[in-house]
Amino acid sequence: MTEPLLEMKGISKAFAGVRVLKEVSFTLAPGEVHALMGENGAGKSTLIKILGGIYAKDEGRIWVDGRERTIRSPREATQLGIAIIHQELPVVPQLTVMENMFLGREFTYKWRSIRWNRMREESQKYLSQLGVRIDPDQKVGELSVGQQQMVEIAKVLSLQAKVLVLDEPTAALTNREIESLFEVVESLKRHGVGMIYISHRMEEVFRISDRMTVLRDGTFVGTRETGSTDMDQLVQMMVGREIRERFPRRSLRMGGERLQVEGMTRKEKVSDISFTIRGGEILGLAGLMGAGRTEVADLLFGVERLDAGRVSIDGWPVTIRRPIDAIRAGIAYVTENRKEQGLVLSRSVKENLSLPNLGALTSFGILRRGVEKRMTEAQVKQLSVRAADSDQEVGTLSGGNQQKVVIGKWLAARPKVLILDEPTRGVDIGAKAEIYRLMNRLAEEGMAILLISSDLPEVLEMSDRVLVMHEGRISGVFDRDEATQEKVMIAASGGGKLAD
Amino acid sequence: MQTEIKTENLKPGRVQQIGPLVGLGLIILALSLISREFLSITNIFNVLRQISINALLAFGMTFVILTGGIDLSVGSILALSGALSAGMLAGGMDPWLAVLAGLAAGTVMGAGNGVLVAKGKVAPFIATLATMTIFRGLTLVYTEGRPISYDSDTFAMLGKGYFFEIPIPVIWMLVSFVIVYLILKNTPFGRHVYALGGNEEAALLSGVRTDRVKIRVYAVSGLFAALSGIILTARLNSAQPTAGTTYELDAIAAVVLGGTSLAGGKGWVTGTLIGAMIIGVLDNGLNLLNVSSFYQQVVKGAVILLAVLLDRSRKK
Amino acid sequence: MQTEIKTENLKPGRVQQIGPLVGLGLIILALSLISREFLSITNIFNVLRQISINALLAFGMTFVILTGGIDLSVGSILALSGALSAGMLAGGMDPWLAVLAGLAAGTVMGAGNGVLVAKGKVAPFIATLATMTIFRGLTLVYTEGRPISYDSDTFAMLGKGYFFEIPIPVIWMLVSFVIVYLILKNTPFGRHVYALGGNEEAALLSGVRTDRVKIRVYAVSGLFAALSGIILTARLNSAQPTAGTTYELDAIAAVVLGGTSLAGGKGWVTGTLIGAMIIGVLDNGLNLLNVSSFYQQVVKGAVILLAVLLDRSRKK
């Protein structure tokens, strides 16, 4: 192999005495896609943040293009030709797409005035390379998570970096965008760009990477050529044990209709959505980015108000104006956006887990903190959240572990209807299986589950029926045995029409 | 840099707790070395009594700031509640009823702030800036710009009395402290306050009735302002129309010196008590040292800055 | 679809722009109906001249608030810069040099605030509260608590003069407005100010030197405070040690009334100008109508609240 683009040796890092990286080494060759694998909390993002100048390493050395470097700030990393798409999308919602893309390196005239047209053209160029139609003048805060992700990708493309790090770039994307991303990755490979690719989607990793390096508990486990490894071996390296089945089965015991939605409409967003979910049933909701799936969940939960339509639970009509109404009616909602909607990042794991359940933990107005502690600690164990203890601040957990906390907070409430919007985004393979098993158990106990997901295999494997949305309307309904990737995709792009 | 910020986060409790205390300790040490009178028993009670008004305001302010809000109107609520109580006393009302009426009035004014913030969606700074002006104006209208005197030893005792050598205002302060501490730590309301300040949307989606929490939080602040107003009116034998002017600044400073973040979601009332002590001890110490009043301001500002900076640098 | 997004995108902008303007319009309409003198040419220039001080402070404050910070020290910087200029004039310095020295002093004080916030990581509220006290103390020390008079027509002209019928302070205000507008809209610095307020971490990760931006932003605020101080000193023929006390509140109110969010990242300086006008017109109108001093505060607070509430409800 040629001289490595990037070499990291013996990297160690501890946070407040807890070591999260222990002498990790990693090399990256030009034109290579090198997957960095590991369970949630294995230390992948931390390694990347050290490379990006966000964290200072405690030990170890880094060479870029054969020269040893110390990277003290994101600015220095960029100057060395290192560009990173971070896991938790650092965007400025109030600024436009193009302003975000060129933040800190705006095009200007000699008199320091911004060249808006140039900025617009440049951003347009990179966005269309990705095949997305996003207006450079739109505020980023108005974009969906998926669109924001595409903007981030366009942004790093425009940096023309030699080393490109993609930390879970596809977590929020649907197939179509993933395909265009891969095309770009291929073309960058041909131009000799080295890429570090982090993802929990196994298929992707096998498809796109040349080599894989696995971290476990912050230690280096090994590096393998992708061609000479298989999924089982990889999982074995990551988890230290085998995962028997990726999509566990469950026994079907359907009850009566638990959730009934009729003619749900919200002006300019969704129209005339009707469906039912029975107790014990998992209903999948698929669709392309921006199809309106999240909107349906928001409406059900009272985050937004209905313009028309009716919702009943167990045959009783319910009026939902605010989230508290939905919670009282027995609905729980795991939102897609954990940072903004799911978690209070500055508070502890314990406080986040108990937040929706405080009523049950209170007697005579006093919080029973002992009970709370026991309950949350049991949940931490059940969901295998990797945290020092339940007093750790949620914001300092790894992405996947944060996701587990978002799910965990609804479990104690024993809802009748559970809405899961992208529940396994960024979750590692072992934990995914854990979440699926949990879903199965809850369904078996009679819960009605609405599963919104952009991960098609997940929707197809886990759901009893699949509902497909296109531009705010239902464009297809498939039973478990008739649902296939193709059919769902066609319906999602507005091709297939509903039978009845 | 980022790391430092985040590492702190891991053990938030401990570091946060020690910071302000160290600052207070250093100031006390310094003052007791240069002033003979400073550490006398009478002066210690003297300081405690002096800080009680600010501490009570700051307790209420702690709730508000924890939700990410701010309450600039406390000084005016203090004045108006005090004036109303004094007015009722002067009109011959039973002292305890007058106290209750004053407290109720303050709570209602505070709840008004809360409604503006929660339902009117007015930024807390601007809402309470406006009501600060309005309540002050109403105080002037009600008092016709004159102090209101009354004649009630029972009432005066609330500000001037002693309970086994301990000044009554100090008792008010300590009892309030314990209650606030327990509420923040051990009740759903306390948790909701933190959650709201940490991430309002997430709190709402977790079923927290955020509007209600906001209204209550400002009402609590109003209640404490009224309590301070009553104590002050009792201490001064009269209600002053200009009482409490700019007190909001000292109250906010106490909260922030105590380590509570103005962004909301993080902090604790013990810090607030320490913060109020830092300010009170400084005022007292500078007086004891007979520092000229012009220089007092320079020194006070500088010491507060040093305390905060010290806290920051020690954390690194 | 793209067109749809665009129209939607335009809307929030427009609403934001119209809100404060509608409020201002209604107040002007009401006042011109009840007071004959209100809409006279001389009164219009009179009002414009009166608001210039607050507007200039608020322009600087706009930068600070856009980054999510706050600057409570502007009133004190105003006083100290004005006093320094007057002192130098009284000592026989060339008027223009005295102006430059005053502006430089204000900028340095502001930059000091910036360093505390950026490097010292002190919360802006507490940092500038402390320097507010310190700078006020230094002003009192420097002036010995007495006004400083000087004798320079050139200097006095900066506050009292006219340029083709337009009062010079109004010229200062309008020129500053245009410059601030362009800086915020069309320069990388302006964009970085918004980015910092919107998401500091994102700005840092994009390579924005956030510390530098912060220091500059407070320096700009200090510069504007000094400019206001010089104009005020020129208008009053002397520098007052207590000049500018509580001016920070009006400046912040102007910014927020103008639609700029105290959380940072959102807002515009045109709104600030309108906000300053709302406050100025109100003060003027209440004087013209000879509203009794006690009620003035009630009315002013209530109108400000109404303006904000109106804006909110219209947006729904």
Next chain:
Amino acid sequence: GCSTESALEQEEKKPDQDVTIGLSISTLNNPFFVTLRDEAKKTAEKEGVELIVADAQNDTAKQINDVEDLMEKNVDLLLINPTDSKAVSTAVESANQSDIPVITIDREAEGGKVVSHIASDNVKGGEMAGEFILNEIGGEGNLVELQGIAGTSAARDRGKGFHEAVDGKKDVKVVASQPAGFDRAEGLKVMENILQSHSDIQAVFAHNDEMALGALQAIRSAGKDILVVGFDATDDAVEAVNKGEMGATIAQKPGEIGKIAVRVAAEAAQGEKVKEFYPVQLELITEK
């Protein structure tokens, strides 16, 4: 310049300096009280007594604290310039309890035992201003009153005296009474606004000189000729009076108050008998 008494100076009390007097002053944010304090300090040096000054910054509650702090310093006697006559009684009473004699200056205390009081009368001063104005304008015309900070006793008393003098006169009308916060910039602004709606004004009475000087600027910019009368006789105001720009100012002689206060205090502290009241005459300062 003004100085800080450093702690060390405090410690090494000169043996003959066995009398310590505490002075609690309402505010030093006003030249009037700065002059009072300066004169008091000078006198203290001459008399060989130690003077400790605390500034209440116009806050009634802070003043109580200040007095308590001064008592901690074991002062032999307290000079109190009350921020408010009623509120200060608490402080006076607690001094009484500790047997520390109290002398009030400039404003009275409405409770507790006071050894002596040194002041001039604000109500009287307002009256003098009103009478001077009536005289100058020939008993006919429109008047403006610029009020001090609402709720302060100085504003209250001066306004009261002024109205007692001018109200009810047939051809005299107070066309505007507006607050301007004892502040020069406010005085300027408020006067500018009043001039917008009243073109026919003969005289202005401002509750202090700072506001009067601000109003004077507004009047001059507007090219009007209006009689301005202030209160306090600060250096700037006296100069303006002498230049013929201001009509008059009521001198309360703050320096005199400070001087007498310390002298009387020194006597009282040494157990000598002092009078109950030392009036400091008000003086109407007009162009020389």
